[in-house]
Amino acid sequence: MNYISIHNNQSIALKDIPEHAYTMFMETNIALMKGNPARHCVNYFGYSAADKIKLICCIADDDLHEIFVSSTVVDKGYQLPSFTAKNHNFEKFEREIHENFGVKYSDHPWLKPMRYAHNRADKNEKIENYPFYQVESEELHEVGVGPIHAGVIEPGHFRFICNGEQIMHLEIQLGYQHRGIEQLFIQKKKLLERTTLAENIAGDTTVGHTTAFVNLWESLCGYTPDRSLQFSRTLALELERMAIHTGDLAAICADIAYQLGNSVYGRLRTPIVNYFQEWGGNRLAKGLIRAGKINYPFSEELATRLNTVLNTYEPDFEEITKKFFKLPSALSRMEKTGVVSYEQIYEIGTVGMAARMNGLCRDIRFSHPHDMYGSSIVHTPIIKHHGDVYSRAQIRREEIRQSMTYARKLITEVPEFKKPENFTLNPGKGMFAISLVEGWRGEICHCAITDQEGDLMVYKVKDPSHHNWMALAQAVRSNEISDFPICNKSFNLSYCGHDL
Amino acid sequence: MFDNLKIMWHQGKQFIPDVTTAKVPGIFRGRPVISNKNVDETALEEICPTHAISKGPVRIDLGKCTFCGECAIQFPNKIRFTSDYKISSNEREKLIIIEGDENPILVNPDLIRKEIHRLFGGSLKLRQVSAAGDNSCEWELNASNNVQFDVSRFGIDFVASPRHADGIVITGPISENMAEPLERCYHAVPDPKIIILAGTDAISGGIFADSPALDRSFLSKYHIDLYIPGNPVHPLTFINGVLSLLRKI
Ligand code: SF4
Numbered sequence: 044m045n046y047i048s049i050h051n052n053q054s055i056a057l058k059d060i061p062e063h064a065y066t067m068f069m070e071t072n073i074a075l076m077k078g079n080p081a082r083h084c085v086n087y088f089g090y091s092a093a094d095k096i097k098l099i100c101c102i103a104d105d106d107l108h109e110i111f112v113s114s115t116v117v118d119k120g121y122q123l124p125s126f127t128a129k130n131h132n133f134e135k136f137e138r139e140i141h142e143n144f145g146v147k148y149s150d151h152p153w154l155k156p157m158r159y160a161h162n163r164a165d166k167n168e169k170i171e172n173y174p175f176y177q178v179e180s181e182e183l184h185e186v187g188v189g190p191i192h193a194g195v196i197e198p199g200h201f202r203f204i205c206n207g208e209q210i211m212h213l214e215i216q217l218g219y220q221h222r223g224i225e226q227l228f229i230q231k232k233k234l235l236e237r238t239t240l241a242e243n244i245a246g247d248t249t250v251g252h253t254t255a256f257v258n259l260w261e262s263l264c265g266y267t268p269d270r271s272l273q274f275s276r277t278l279a280l281e282l283e284r285m286a287i288h289t290g291d292l293a294a295i296c297a298d299i300a301y302q303l304g305n306s307v308y309g310r311l312r313t314p315i316v317n318y319f320q321e322w323g324g325n326r327l328a329k330g331l332i333r334a335g336k337i338n339y340p341f342s343e344e345l346a347t348r349l350n351t352v353l354n355t356y357e358p359d360f361e362e363i364t365k366k367f368f369k370l371p372s373a374l375s376r377m378e379k380t381g382v383v384s385y386e387q388i389y390e391i392g393t394v395g396m397a398a399r400m401n402g403l404c405r406d407i408r409f410s411h412p413h414d415m416y417g418s419s420i421v422h423t424p425i426i427k428h429h430g431d432v433y434s435r436a437q438i439r440r441e442e443i444r445q446s447m448t449y450a451r452k453l454i455t456e457v458p459e460f461k462k463p464e465n466f467t468l469n470p471g472k473g474m475f476a477i478s479l480v481e482g483w484r485g486e487i488c489h490c491a492i493t494d495q496e497g498d499l500m501v502y503k504v505k506d507p508s509h510h511n512w513m514a515l516a517q518a519v520r521s522n523e524i525s526d527f528p529i530c531n532k533s534f535n536l537s538y539c540g541h542d543l
Numbered sequence: 544m545f546d547n548l549k550i551m552w553h554q555g556k557q558f559i560p561d562v563t564t565a566k567v568p569g570i571f572r573g574r575p576v577i578s579n580k581n582v583d584e585t586a587l588e589e590i591c592p593t594h595a596i597s598k599g600p601v602r603i604d605l606g607k608c609t610f611c612g613e614c615a616i617q618f619p620n621k622i623r624f625t626s627d628y629k630i631s632s633n634e635r636e637k638l639i640i641i642e643g644d645e646n647p648i649l650v651n652p653d654l655i656r657k658e659i660h661r662l663f664g665g666s667l668k669l670r671q672v673s674a675a676g677d678n679s680c681e682w683e684l685n686a687s688n689n690v691q692f693d694v695s696r697f698g699i700d701f702v703a704s705p706r707h708a709d710g711i712v713i714t715g716p717i718s719e720n721m722a723e724p725l726e727r728c729y730h731a732v733p734d735p736k737i738i739i740l741a742g743t744d745a746i747s748g749g750i751f752a753d754s755p756a757l758d759r760s761f762l763s764k765y766h767i768d769l770y771i772p773g774n775p776v777h778p779l780t781f782i783n784g785v786l787s788l789l790r791k792i
Contacts, residue, residue: 159720161756170720190724193703195671195684198721219720220675223756230753236592239609239750246679246775290682303547309689310557321569324624327679329774330572330611338616339570362553366546463616539677542718 045071046102046113051411052262054476057492060099060114065123068115072100073129080403081105081410083392085479085488087126087136089144090501094119096144101477101490105410110477119144125151132392135509142168158218158542162226173216175202182206186524190219197538201527208523213516220542228502234260234334234468237499241489242329244504245540250276250283251482252504252540253332255489258413259478260334263491264468268335268414270458275337277415278453279319279328281446284483286315288439288446289360291535295436296367298529299376307363311356318352321345335468340460349454353447364440377433381518381530384430388514395485396438397511397534401430407481416481419456420449430518435533442483472497482507484537506540557690562782571777572610572624577601577642582621590614593743593750600642605630605772606746631771631784638746638772650769650787658735659768660790663709666698667789669739670708670732674725675757676715679775680742684712687778694782697791705729710737710768716744716751722758729765737768739785741776749774 045067047060063071076082086101095116102111117123125148126133138157140146145164148154156163159170177185183204190198198219204212227240241256242249254276261268290312296304316326323331323339331339367373383393385401398405406424408416416422425441427434470493480487485507492501515534519527559565567573584598591614595607601621603614615622630648632638633655637648673681687694688701702708705728717725729738740762743749748757771784 161719161754171723190721191672191728195673195681195701197673197676197678197681198724219718219724220673220715221718221720221756222675222716222751223754226756227751227754231592233592235590235611235613236750239592239611243677243679243744243750246677247682249679303550306557306690307550307554310554310691313686313689313691317568320567320571324570324572324612325610325774326777327682327775329609329679330613338612359553362550366550465617537678539675542675 046075046111048109048111049477050109051407051413051477051479052258054262054265054471054474057473057475060112060475062114062116065115065117068098068100068113069124069126071113072102073126075102075111076130076132080389083394083405084132084136085110085486086477086490086503086505087133088490088503089140089146090492091144092116096146098140099475099490101488103411103479105405108411110411112475112477117146120147122147122149124149127151127153131390134513156218158221160221161223170218173200175216176212176214178204178212183211199538203524203527205524208525210519210522210524210527213519215512215516217512217538217541220539222539222543224543225502225504229499238333244543245506245537246327247287247537248283248482248484248487248540249328250279250332251480251487254280254414255478255480255487257332257334258480259476259489259491260468260470262478263470263474263476263493265471266335266468271340271460272337273414274453274458275341276332277420278341278450279331280480280482281449281453282315282319283328285443285446285450286312286319287483288443289315291532292367292436292439294532294535295377295432295529296373298532299373301367301370301373304363304367304373307359311360314352314356318349321348335466336463337460338463340463341457342460343457346454346457349450353451357447360443368437368440374433376529377436378431380432380526381522381533382429382431383514383518387517388430391513391517392510393514394510395481395507396435397485397507397514399424399426399438400434402426402428405486407479407486411479413478413480415453419453432529432533470497470499484508484535485511504543506537508536508541511536512541558693559691562692562779563786565779567626567628567777567779571626571628572612574627574630574648575603575615575622575624575640576645577603577640578621578623579643580620582618587614587618587621590617593747593752602642603640604747605638605640606635606770607743607749607752608772609743609749609774628777628779629783630773630780631769631787633769633788635767635770638770650784652790655788655790656735656768659737659788662735663737664789664791667710667785668700668702668708669710669712670705670728671701671712671714672725672728674713674715674721674745675718675751676742676744680714680744680773683775683778684714684741684781687781692778692782697786699785705731706733708732708736710739712739712741713745714741716748716754716757717759717761719756719758722761725761729761738765739769739771740767741771741781743772743774746770746772
């Protein structure tokens with residue numbers, strides 16, 4: 044076999060990952076992906092091994108619920124043919140490998156710096172000199188936005204090429220948020236330090252990223268979480284989805300100047316995040332998800348309380364939703380705005396909402412279930428077919444309802460919780476582990492490798508935004524530049540999750 | 544039209560009438576209180592992911608604390624988090640809570656620059672700069688102006704351009720890649736101007752404090768007017784902190 048087939052949250056010995064010469068490795072992975080939308084690359088990364096670079100590629104098969112892992116070793120500074128020339132799913136991954144290790148690709152169509160990581164191979168590359176795509180023309184003009192934006196949001200630079208009011212091209216340059224998270228995972232040795240790092244990868248996805256981390260860690264340590272831990276993670280994931288989706292609907296309303304929707308959705312987010320505070324003492328659920336334990340056990344009282352919160356949320360949510368999704372002035376701003384075709388998203392390899400908005404079924408809860416998905420919660424992904432702002436808003440509306448149903452179902456059977464206890468969890472030696480979680484944005488993937496002593500050697504994070512930023516760049520083409528904000532909000536991608 | 548009125552009617556009164564006395568729901572982790580009980584202080588110190596705890600006597604530095612709550616879970620007799628969300632100060636040392644100290648954290652009125660109250664007392668426009676913030680503090684700053692917290696009722700607003708601003712609010716540990724944009728933004732704000740650090744990451748670097756990808760030199764160059772701890776900052780912490788700086792409370 045050219046690859047090893049594993050499932051979500053499985054740990055294997057690193058040496059069991061087949062290693063092949065680069066050409067064979069490339070052909071295997073390209074062939075695996077060819078013409079099969081159920082297969083997509085969940086992670087492809089490198090690390091220094093002796094004075095060479097080891098590359099590991101993980102392709103998920105959503106039909107078989109398996110992940111195919113393979114590897115190769117290449118020399119530093121060698122020139123290689125790229126995967127990307129054959130399949131654009133790999134575009135970002137190869138840019139990252141190029142940036143971090145100086146691997147040259149002979150035929151990569153877009154080999155630009157990715158995030159100007161502090162440990163990049165070429166320190167002469169500076170963020171202020173990013174090579175933007177340019178068009179020489181007397182008729183076209185450029186608009187630069189950022190890194191600091193008008194709202195209270197994270198930094199990133201958007202460079203538009205416009206013909207009058209119409210956007211011809213958008214290039215998104217990121218990296219401003221780079222904090223060196225992956226290296227800090229190695230540098231810091233304590234579990235709580237690493238958990239705290241996971242919580243801060245993207246603060247709006249605290250539950251998503253922390254669940255990916257703890258599931259991975261427990262798998263590496265051969266620890267099986269009990270029902271109470273799985274229950275907490277599943278419930279928290281659904282509540283996080285509800286809270287952020289509600290806030291996103293508020294933001295979309297704000298961008299089309301629908302003040303009432305903005306206020307109502309905006310305030311409806313509050314009871315959900317306040318509920319997180321009642322449960323775990325933090326509105327964004329920081330401190331809640333822990334490996335091998337939970338410091339804030341769930342209880343029957345919390346279940347009753349959640350029922351009340353949901354029962355009060357629901358009629359207000361439905362009332363404004365009924366109005367908003369029928370309002371002609373709102374619909375005219377959302378329908379056919381920011382369209383991305385099925386062909387485009389398949390080519391980019393988008394995940395989560397940015398895939399489901401146009402017929403591409405990507406949802407880890409369904410395809411690679413973890414925690415209580417696939418058992419207590421049998422998930423049906425919500426799929427839309429127009430790829431526009433409206434489809435993305437509709438997904439949120441329906442996923443909020445779905446999350447409510449799941450949360451209600453979960454709390455009918457509150458498992459027994461143990462007192463939080465600390466014990467040592469030791470990762471296995473020379474292991475590789477992978478964890479996939481469906482955060483509210485989409486698929487989160489964490490990978491880890493331990494050395495012969497069982498110390499963490501490589502930690503790799505992939506946020507759903509990794510792929511999805513390119514979908515936003517495609518969505519705005521041929522749209523008016525004034526529609527950029529609503530397109531952007533309808534994706535609501537993460538800067539820090541991308542920059543790490 | 545009638546639908547809209549109905550929706551508005553159904554919302555009832557959402558705004559918090561008095562944001563200076565409002566109670567937060569649940570088990571919020573605000574200002575900690577450290578008892579005089581004898582515990583294994585070395586073990587306690589060891590727990591903290593961000594070296595916020597030091598011993599002899601036991602202290603917690605809220606400028607470093609990520610409010611993870613672990614110390615209180617493991618040493619419930621020693622450390623207790625109260626729901627007091629008024630934890631901002633204009634003196635960095637005041638964020639350090641010492642064993643036995645149960646006093647509220649205050650903004651020292653004598654240290655506030657004279658012009659702040661005179662010029663910004665009626666209206667304060669702020670430019671927010673996320674410098675590698677993880678979008679949690681940014682999220683809560685946005686919440687500060689939703690219909691519930693409604694900070695603009697005090698004339699405090701976030702504005703789109705630094706040229707319209709009276710100061711900047713920094714979130715995040717300040718990455719090397721954001722160091723220059725931050726500096727430039729600050730210089731684009733007309734004088735006199737204030738600097739507010741919102742969140743543990745901004746105040747100390749938080750869990751990222753020893754990351755080689757940061758450049759925090761900006762902070763040693765300029766006077767910081769207000770420190771607002773939290774991970775993320777609670778909207779009420781932010782609002783009350785700024786109000787005390789403007790001497791409105
Ligand atoms: S709550 Fe604060 S002081 Fe206590 S362990 Fe966590 S970070 Fe350290």
